[in-house]
Amino acid sequence: MSKANTNMNKDIKIYIAGHRGMVGSAIWRNLESKGYTNLIGRASAELDLRNQQAVNDFYQAEKPEVVIDAAAKVGGILANNDYPYQFLMENMQIQNNLIDAAHQNNVKKFIFLGSSCIYPRLAPQPLKEEYLLTAALEPTNEWYAIAKIAGVKACEAIRKQYNKDFVSLMPTNLYGPHDNFDLKSSHVLPAMLRKFHEAKCNNNTPIELWGSGTPMREFLHVDDLADAVVFAFENQLQENLYNIGTGRDLTIKELAALIQGIVGHTGEIIWDSSKPDGTPRKLMDVSKMMDAGWKAKIGLEQGIKETYKWFLENVNTVKQVKM
Numbered sequence: 112m113s114k115a116n117t118n119m120n121k122d123i124k125i126y127i128a129g130h131r132g133m134v135g136s137a138i139w140r141n142l143e144s145k146g147y148t149n150l151i152g153r154a155s156a157e158l159d160l161r162n163q164q165a166v167n168d169f170y171q172a173e174k175p176e177v178v179i180d181a182a183a184k185v186g187g188i189l190a191n192n193d194y195p196y197q198f199l200m201e202n203m204q205i206q207n208n209l210i211d212a213a214h215q216n217n218v219k220k221f222i223f224l225g226s227s228c229i230y231p232r233l234a235p236q237p238l239k240e241e242y243l244l245t246a247a248l249e250p251t252n253e254w255y256a257i258a259k260i261a262g263v264k265a266c267e268a269i270r271k272q273y274n275k276d277f278v279s280l281m282p283t284n285l286y287g288p289h290d291n292f293d294l295k296s297s298h299v300l301p302a303m304l305r306k307f308h309e310a311k312c313n314n315n316t317p318i319e320l321w322g323s324g325t326p327m328r329e330f331l332h333v334d335d336l337a338d339a340v341v342f343a344f345e346n347q348l349q350e351n352l353y354n355i356g357t358g359r360d361l362t363i364k365e366l367a368a369l370i371q372g373i374v375g376h377t378g379e380i381i382w383d384s385s386k387p388d389g390t391p392r393k394l395m396d397v398s399k400m401m402d403a404g405w406k407a408k409i410g411l412e413q414g415i416k417e418t419y420k421w422f423l424e425n426v427n428t429v430k431q432v433k434m
């Protein structure tokens with residue numbers, strides 16, 4: 112069990128790096144709903160986290176007591192494949208600057224967010240935290256994964272050497288409001304939602320999906336992740352690395368059928384098996400986090416319905432990432 116921090120002060124100063132992103136904005140909403148009043152965030156245009164001096168100046172001026180790192184360069188297979196250097200280097204710059212400034216400025220608690228792609232491509236399933244660095248990574252996103260592994264290890268080293276409360280949370284695939292729906296750089300679930308929606312609006316034309324449809328994936332609503340992050344902030348977790356997921360997966364074909372039904376598309380689905388599938392299966396073992404006292408609450412069908420509703424309300428302004 113984790114050690115509950117019973118006297119959590121609601122005006123503790125919390126910096127959420129990446130607060131305008133899908134994850135950061137969900138964490139902000141969750142903290143606000145729990146009555147935290149002293150939240151700070153900066154857009155990348157105001158504070159470029161790749162710039163070490165700017166990050167150090169920001170910490171010295173603002174003196175955050177807690178830092179949640181939800182800032183990163185993120186993207187799907189295509190983007191990772193086309194921009195390996197940016198995915199490796201920019202992520203390392205962002206996290207190194209945030210972590211080291213937190214260490215130098217005596218930040219009390221640091222939460223680092225990574226992703227399930229840190230685990231080996233062919234690791235036994237479900238993925239346990241202890242499988243980290245036991246075999247080769249999935250080549251399509253190894254650039255991103257290596258940066259994230261370095262972040263996990265930096266937090267672990269600070270924890271070990273200085274006994275500080277730096278912890279890493281590894282979420283499975285996320286979806287929800289403020290996701291990236293740009294077809295060139297988005298993840299599988301938002302990409303499918305958009306494709307099915309556009310095909311439905313276009314007289315139910317057939318849609319083409321990548322790969323064979325057989326890989327198995329797990330999906331977590333971003334509000335559930337935000338809940339886990341706030342749990343990790345309010346409780347002192349005993350170890351350095353925790354998986355965050357639902358512990359349940361489904362095939363990409365099953366996901367497509369679910370989304371097709373929710374959107375109401377009645378056309379054909381064509382699977383382009385000449386395109387890569389990625390890792391055959393990726394399911395998180397979430398027992399460590401469950402033992403600590405947290406579990407996911409939002410079911411996949413309910414979560415996708417809510418996300419589709421959000422997409423429809425924001426269809427003209429959804430994120431279009433430019434690389």
Ligand SMILES: NC(=O)c1ccc[n+]([C@@H]2O[C@H](COP(=O)([O-])OP(=O)(O)OC[C@H]3O[C@@H](n4cnc5c(N)ncnc54)[C@H](OP(=O)(O)O)[C@@H]3O)[C@@H](O)[C@H]2O)c1
Nearest residue numbers: 129131132133134154155159160181182183225226282285
């Ligand atoms: N999405 C997923 O499925 C998923 C799954 C597992 C883990 N995660 C993890 O969750 C974290 C956040 O992901 P997300 O999906 O929320 O991404 P996102 O929506 O793209 O948001 C990323 C945020 O990072 C900020 N950022 C990027 N580069 C920056 C820079 N150079 N300087 C300052 N800020 C910068 C952006 O700020 P601006 O908006 O101001 O430009 C943006 O708000 C990442 O660590 C990711 O690995 C995501």
